[in-house]
Amino acid sequence: MKTLFLFTLIIQFTSFIFAKSNSLSGNRILVVLDNIEDKSNYSIFFKSLEDRGFDLSYSSASDDKLELIKFEESLYDHLVLLAPETNYYENDVGPKQIIEFIDKGGNVLLAANENTGSTTQDLLYEFGSVVDEAKFNVIDNFVHNSTTSSVLALDKLEIPISSDELEAPILYSGTAIKFKGKNPYSKPLLVAGPAAYSWDNSAVNKDPLVTGSNIVLVNTLQAVNNARIIITGSTKMFTDEFIESPVKINDKTYEKSGNLDFITNISKWTFQEKKVLKVISSKHHKVGETERPEYYTIKNNMHYEIELSEYNDGIWQPFNATDIQLELIMLDPYIRTTLKQQPITNPTSSTFSIDLIIPDHCGVFTFKVDYRRYGLSWILEKDVIAIHPLHYNEFPRFLGEGLPYYFGAFSMLGGFIIISILALYHEDDTKKNTDTVTSSKKEKEVAATEKKKN
Numbered sequence: 001m002k003t004l005f006l007f008t009l010i011i012q013f014t015s016f017i018f019a020k021s022n023s024l025s026g027n028r029i030l031v032v033l034d035n036i037e038d039k040s041n042y043s044i045f046f047k048s049l050e051d052r053g054f055d056l057s058y059s060s061a062s063d064d065k066l067e068l069i070k071f072e073e074s075l076y077d078h079l080v081l082l083a084p085e086t087n088y089y090e091n092d093v094g095p096k097q098i099i100e101f102i103d104k105g106g107n108v109l110l111a112a113n114e115n116t117g118s119t120t121q122d123l124l125y126e127f128g129s130v131v132d133e134a135k136f137n138v139i140d141n142f143v144h145n146s147t148t149s150s151v152l153a154l155d156k157l158e159i160p161i162s163s164d165e166l167e168a169p170i171l172y173s174g175t176a177i178k179f180k181g182k183n184p185y186s187k188p189l190l191v192a193g194p195a196a197y198s199w200d201n202s203a204v205n206k207d208p209l210v211t212g213s214n215i216v217l218v219n220t221l222q223a224v225n226n227a228r229i230i231i232t233g234s235t236k237m238f239t240d241e242f243i244e245s246p247v248k249i250n251d252k253t254y255e256k257s258g259n260l261d262f263i264t265n266i267s268k269w270t271f272q273e274k275k276v277l278k279v280i281s282s283k284h285h286k287v288g289e290t291e292r293p294e295y296y297t298i299k300n301n302m303h304y305e306i307e308l309s310e311y312n313d314g315i316w317q318p319f320n321a322t323d324i325q326l327e328l329i330m331l332d333p334y335i336r337t338t339l340k341q342q343p344i345t346n347p348t349s350s351t352f353s354i355d356l357i358i359p360d361h362c363g364v365f366t367f368k369v370d371y372r373r374y375g376l377s378w379i380l381e382k383d384v385i386a387i388h389p390l391h392y393n394e395f396p397r398f399l400g401e402g403l404p405y406y407f408g409a410f411s412m413l414g415g416f417i418i419i420s421i422l423a424l425y426h427e428d429d430t431k432k433n434t435d436t437v438t439s440s441k442k443e444k445e446v447a448a449t450e451k452k453k454n
């Protein structure tokens with residue numbers, strides 16, 4: 001009994017030590033701050049991350065122990081950059097290293113503010129965005145908290161990641177970020193209202209950098225390797241002050257802002273705790289068989305099937321969709337068709353399949369499912385297989401429809417033979433022949449003499 005008790009105690013203890021987060025890419029977060037004392041300003045946010053099982057390390061941007069990548073290995077799985085004001089981070093931790101970190105699969109939550117320094121500016125530039133001048137704030141004279149026009153109170157998401165809704169407005173105070181390019185992988189999650197602009201305390205005397213809904217407040221970006229990045233122009237959004245602040249917008253009041261709910265959701269998305277897709281298996285074979293063939297022959301009937309799973313808050317669920325497409329490609333797609341979701345039989349995954357006829361074209365084909373949707377991780381599943389022409393004994397030799405052609409061919413053949421026989425064995429009457437020759441000679445002579453006479 002005693003040993004059993006000890007055993008359960010040990011198990012409980014180890015599970016406590018190895019408390020794991022729901023993130024699929026790891027627990028280690030590095031939080032970089034301008035000053036290490038700022039840590040207390042974000043205590044609610046950091047505590048919520050710790051409660052979700054993350055292992056947080058804190059560093060100031062000017063700490064000489066600041067390290068992100070060592071011996072080509074990332075030391076952390078996720079990065080929270082709340083140090084916009086520091087111009088140069090210690091140990092060459094800068095845009096180059098942070099991009100390398102992302103290339104290795106690291107996720108980044110990046111916040112700028114109205115005093116953004118050069119490191120954060122350069123990093124934003126890497127993501128195709130620019131931040132407004134120092135001391136410039138986003139101002140909205142209509143949609144703001146109580147009477148402060150520089151604290152926006154937003155109650156609508158621009159492009160929600162899932163069917164999320166705000167229970168209370170989000171308070172935002174910070175700088176305006178402008179996205180220049182048309183990066184298809186980048187989407188605004190929260191934008192300013194139509195009357196917003198970005199300016200400092202002075203009178204507005206020229207065009208602001210950006211206005212209205214072009215001011216991106218929170219932006220999402222998913223890299224091709226499925227690393228996720230959140231960019232925002234407000235560090236204040238994450239502070240305890242804003243999380244706990246009441247909101248007064250027009251005549252409506254809310255006891256608490258929606259900030260905690262919002263930053264919890266965006267950090268869950270960023271740190272791969274939700275909306276992660278995975279291919280469990282994919283297969284294809286001829287209809288009626290089960291094994292992948294070595295090659296297909298043109299016009300074979302085939303069956304394609306892919307099994308997908310979606311991860312949300314620690315559980316794998318069947319993924320539901322009506323827009324997954326299969327492509328059969330040889331340089332260009334020959335077939336692009338939508339897969340049909342089959343009834344769910346497995347609690348953790350769902351199957352999408354289709355039966356189709358192989359194109360009437362031989363060559364080396366790629367069967368590809370390339371599924372890229374906003375908010376979800378990207379899926380690329382490929383298989384290369386040859387399509388052969390029909391073998392000589394695989395199609396019928398004599399067809400009814402071909403009878404006129406057969407007739408034509410054989411009649412030509414017959415005609416040729418008959419004419420050859422005629423030509424070879426036909427004998428003219430030789431005497432008659434010489435007669436006609438001599439008679440024509442005579443006629444000529446007569447004609448010639450008549451001419452002379454004349």
Ligand SMILES: *[C@@H]1O[C@H](CO)[C@@H](O)[C@H](O)[C@H]1NC(C)=O
Pocket residue numbers: 038041239
């Ligand atoms: C943190 O809070 C203190 C006290 O409220 C304040 O003086 C300081 O400016 C805050 N720091 C940041 C980065 O917001």
Ligand SMILES: *[C@@H]1O[C@H](CO)[C@@H](O)[C@H](O)[C@H]1NC(C)=O
Pocket residue numbers: 163164165166167258261262265
């Ligand atoms: C946050 O996530 C929860 C659960 O998915 C959802 O009900 C809520 O609407 C989300 N809130 C925001 C602000 O995204």
Ligand SMILES: *[C@@H]1O[C@H](CO)[C@@H](O)[C@H](O)[C@H]1NC(C)=O
Pocket residue numbers: 145146147148151171241242245246247248
């Ligand atoms: C928002 O307005 C309320 C009500 O006036 C006020 O108590 C609160 O401090 C304001 N919050 C911020 C962040 O300015």
Ligand SMILES: *[C@@H]1O[C@H](CO)[C@@H](O)[C@H](O)[C@H]1NC(C)=O
Pocket residue numbers: 310317318319320344
């Ligand atoms: C997909 O639909 C099934 C059945 O309706 C449901 O159980 C499952 O949770 C859904 N998956 C997701 C990711 O919502």
